Amino acid sequence: MSTGENKRCGVVAVIGAPNAGKSTLVNQLVGQKVAITSAKAQTTRARMLGIALLGDTQMILVDTPGIFTPKRRLDRAMVSAAWEGAEAADAVLLLVDPIKQRRHELEPLIESLAGRPERKILVLNKVDVAKKEPLLALAQELTGKVDFAEVFFVSALTGDGVPEVKAALAEMMPEGVWHYPEDQVSDASERLLATEITREQLYKQLHEELPYDSAVRPELYQHRPDGSLEIHQQIVVTRDNQRAIVLGKGGSRIKAIGEAARKELTEMLGVKVHLFLHVKVEENWAESKELFEEIGLDWVR
Numbered sequence: 001m002s003t004g005e006n007k008r009c010g011v012v013a014v015i016g017a018p019n020a021g022k023s024t025l026v027n028q029l030v031g032q033k034v035a036i037t038s039a040k041a042q043t044t045r046a047r048m049l050g051i052a053l054l055g056d057t058q059m060i061l062v063d064t065p066g067i068f069t070p071k072r073r074l075d076r077a078m079v080s081a082a083w084e085g086a087e088a089a090d091a092v093l094l095l096v097d098p099i100k101q102r103r104h105e106l107e108p109l110i111e112s113l114a115g116r117p118e119r120k121i122l123v124l125n126k127v128d129v130a131k132k133e134p135l136l137a138l139a140q141e142l143t144g145k146v147d148f149a150e151v152f153f154v155s156a157l158t159g160d161g162v163p164e165v166k167a168a169l170a171e172m173m174p175e176g177v178w179h180y181p182e183d184q185v186s187d188a189s190e191r192l193l194a195t196e197i198t199r200e201q202l203y204k205q206l207h208e209e210l211p212y213d214s215a216v217r218p219e220l221y222q223h224r225p226d227g228s229l230e231i232h233q234q235i236v237v238t239r240d241n242q243r244a245i246v247l248g249k250g251g252s253r254i255k256a257i258g259e260a261a262r263k264e265l266t267e268m269l270g271v272k273v274h275l276f277l278h279v280k281v282e283e284n285w286a287e288s289k290e291l292f293e294e295i296g297l298d299w300v301r
């Protein structure tokens with residue numbers, strides 16, 4: 001923990017439409033992988049924090065779930081978690097994908113941002129693939145609607161322009177002692193992070209075959225006497241046919257998912273990992289308060 005003088009510490013809320021690239025940007029700002037990314041919308045379910053350091057400044061990044069119009073309870077919980085993240089922030093970073101603009105999702109965000117007191121910065125993402133002129137036109141339009149302190153053009157994927165964003169955010173952080181030790185990059189428990197790794201593999205390996213309303217629930221997470229780690233997780237799906245998809249022929253799919261997740265966990269945690277995955281059909285899990293809390297969401301009505 002830092003107690004020195006001239007330290008700064010603050011919270012940055014990262015908001016944007018689903019799939020704008022928030023997780024990718026947070027990982028770049030932190031300098032290592034703390035949030036999972038995927039081409040599938042609404043990947044970010046639990047509220048994850050990344051912690052970025054620059055000189056004497058610690059920035060606690062709240063990687064909010066994509067904000068969109070909530071219908072089901074699960075969706076409402078995600079939106080509520082997102083705004084909760086923005087509530088206590090010292091700066092708000094709006095990330096926009098200029099290619100897939102998702103106007104209907106961007107407009108309400110812009111409207112609510114306009115009235116908020118925090119310092120705001122606008123970050124237009126994906127400059128590696130976006131055309132310059134529409135990009136500038138969009139920047140002009142959005143700065144006309146919200147009082148952004150600064151505007152940046154970045155590629156979260158390549159890291160282009162990200163150091164500039166990081167420097168600007170650091171300037172906005174208030175003076176204060178650091179909230180976390182220097183070597184901590186995330187406040188998500190390892191247990192929860194481990195389920196995110198498995199969920200990422202589920203998406204990667206099953207693509208569109210699996211609907212996003214599947215969850216990974218932590219069951220057991222314990223160190224063995226030899227220093228290795230034994231992890232049991234439950235993959236929760238809503239229907240029998242989804243269970244069959246996850247298992248694959250002769251269990252081949254779940255084996256591949258487990259193998260890839262295990263490799264990544266071993267690398268991330270620096271210890272040998274024994275990973276056991278179980279698939280469970282729970283028709284109404286999205287209505288289950290207990291499971292919500294297990295995957296790090298608050299229960300909202």
Ligand SMILES: Nc1nc2c(ncn2[C@@H]2O[C@H](COP(=O)(O)OP(=O)(O)OP(=O)(O)O)[C@@H](O)[C@H]2O)c(=O)[nH]1
Nearest residue numbers: 019020021022023024038042043044066155156157
């Ligand atoms: N070409 C390009 N692709 C990007 C860039 N940033 C992110 N992506 C891709 O866009 C997709 C979505 O990125 P994520 O970081 O998962 O998006 P997110 O906003 O966290 O998404 P949710 O979790 O659904 O809210 C992924 O396939 C990324 O690789 C970029 O700068 N350039």
